[in-house]
Amino acid sequence: MEVFLQALVNGILLGGFYSLMGMGQNIIFGVMNIVNFCHGEMLMVGMYITYVLYTYFGVDPYVALPIVAVLMFGLGALIQSTLITPSLKTKSFTNLLFLTVGLGLLLTNGALVIFGSTYYKIITPYAQTYIPLGPVTIALPRLISFLILIVVAIALFAFLKYSTTGKQIRAVSQNPIGAEVVGINVKKIYILTYGLGVALAGIAGSLLTQFYTIYPTAGASFGFRALIVVVVGGLGSIPGAFFAGIFLGLLEQMSALFISPSYSDMIVFVTFIIILVVRQVMILRRR
């Protein structure tokens, strides 16, 4: 029983990261209709920035978080304005897809070139602290990360729902032409959106450094999970991504527990495919 509860808790905590990645990916996909295939790599970049700040400047990862967020936002904005917006004009989905794929390659190998393939770790003094919560034990960093995640999710949701910019973002995601007609600067919103999405990935990476090794391809599996979360949670739905992420984390831990750790990946993928196909069939049926 305890094992089950522990897996449950781990699943939720892990799922939090998937939620974060999913929400970032969702914002980008929802507004610009492009799949950000380098989302996982952005997480990795966040990890490395945190590492550098910690190792060379002695900044605690949690303190570094806002710095990482801002830097990643800047990176995203730069990429969007120089590369993505011009390519959006071609209206070729293939092109945009492989542009972000290329970026992913660039970032992964950039990390490899700069940092090498050594695995890095950040060990803070409190990293090994465990908090017992009844039958389960939670590592302190994981708990803090999860709480931060909740805060970020709520802030994001509130931002999108209530702030003017947030409303503009939602307007553009529903109808870019209409939004332009009513005076919204669509290009600016695109930059904002991509920057925001990337920043969220960076935050996820930063939080992850406390209990994950840092290496150039560390973000790959998270990137793919982000896509799953987006699809399962529903396009453009931030709350959807939030819950889908948790669900995914749970699915993973539970299948690792009940079936086998090595098959858990496969189960996740197959479940994903089934959900996707079933949903499409239902949509078509309703027509």
Add this chain to the structure above:
Amino acid sequence: MAEKPIIEVQGLTKRFKGLTAVHDVSFSVEKGSITGMIGPNGAGKSTTFNMICGYYPPTEGKIFYNGEDITNKKAYEYTNMKIARTFQIMKPLKNLSVLDNVTAAAYFGHAGAKSEKEAKERAMEVLHFTGLYEKRHVISKDMGTPDQKRLEMARALATKPEVLFLDENMAGLNPAETEEAIQLIRKINESGVTILLIEHIMKAVVSLCEKVIVLHHGEKIAEGTPEQVMNDPYVMEVYLGTKKEGASA
């Protein structure tokens, strides 16, 4: 000529999650005729059209073609039945040339070409017929609206249809272009093709159609010759403005 109608629609209804777009619409299309469907925006014309062309299934009702029930046929089965359609929002095969657009169509349908040569030849024929021959090597996305509209028709004609559905083929054309389009449609009809068209341009409807069906709020409110329909008081009120204005025909 008063035989069984080539197209017959009975009790067509379409409900989308609480919104009834089309309700109990019935009419028939005589073989060899040009029939028009008109109505204010949102009247359900396109929805009806799309149901008849197999793009979505009706919630209720039946569609008959030469007496055969085609209600559940899928969209891609139509050219095999000698029925072709155009789209209101034009769908040129953007990156292909005009010739390729029409050649592609010539391969399919009940009279699909068996070889590249046959397909190309038929494409050329159709291009001559629709006046697009000179522009055959232009990449279709680079063409203007009137040409793209003609391309829609050319593609449809390449499948050698017996019945042609035209969805607002004249939207966005200036008067001269409209006149050309009218001539082309008449030419197509004279070559033996039955035509059902949705139109907003009254001039076209009046000069082309033998029978007009008027839809409003998803229901058929009038049917008859253009003159009859134009003078129907309810139609005038709903469509053309109050009885005081809107004198056309």
Add this chain to the structure above:
Amino acid sequence: MDTRKAVKTYHRNLAIVLAVIVAIFAAIPLVVDKPYIINIFVLTFYMSTLSMAWNILGGITGQNSLGLAAYMGLGAYVCCLVVTKTGMNPWVAAVLDMLVVGVVAGVIFFPSLILRGPYFTLVSIAFAESIRQFIINSEFFGRASGVGLPFGKDSFAQFRFTSKVPYYYIGFIMMVGVYLIMKKIGRSKLGFALRTIREDEDAAAAIGINPTKYKVIAVVISAIIAGLVGFFYVSYIRYIDPDVMIQSKSTEIVLPAVVGGAAYIEGPLIGGLIMIPLSELLRANFAAVLPGINMLMYAVVLIVVIRFRPSGILGWYMNSKFKAFIDEKILKKPSLDVLEEYELMADKGGK
């Protein structure tokens, strides 16, 4: 007749240019004796073939899948296992593996064909990863260590050679052969159907094209060729393991097509002939010094091409003065009208 003569001259010139190119390729192994360079060519040949396999589904039909490496790997596994466990001749096993991969891909993809755009891509990635995970966990497939083909004496029947040169020639023939098949498809009814689906699925249905049917055909063709390359690969490397099927390998397959120009049958070929040797040369010259710098440069090239020349190298070439020059001066290509006239008169016995 003037038309005939003009077109025949053009055809003759074209044939000469192609013959020269083929002759150059045929001569290379005779003058170059560094196995390392021959290896780059072999790699180029089979990767370009794989890229063409992707392109029939991706660039031509517009369904971007990103998991082709898994099917190539599956083909390699099937071939390898059949040969080692039943002693079947590898060439025969190749046919079997192509069939298996074709069927697997067709069955797997069939329900997902209603998905469009990014959804389809995601599913293709998921499928590929699932296949790879399945193999890693399967005792029969050798888990993570993979399966090998037996070594032995040189034998054509067993498609086994110590020298790389025979693989060079066979690889070249494979690449050219697949190219010719693709070209034939491109000009056929199937090719038109696929391109129509790419441009507009609704218009395709209106014409009478059943999108699902043709997408399945494209998927299966793509998979069969991937299976073929799998056979070639395992016969060359004599070994297959799950690393061949990782996601980044699938991405590598697509890049030549995108860079070369995905809308063209020749796109992956040109892209492959340029990008793959480039990638290898970068790797050889830089990777030892600074791991990752080669892929970094490769990524930069990719991004630059997509950003500034989205229709790829061929897209640029088709509209360039360079092509006009070649057509006019070297090939003496007649105008489109003349070519058309010729095509339509050819079977009428001429005048």
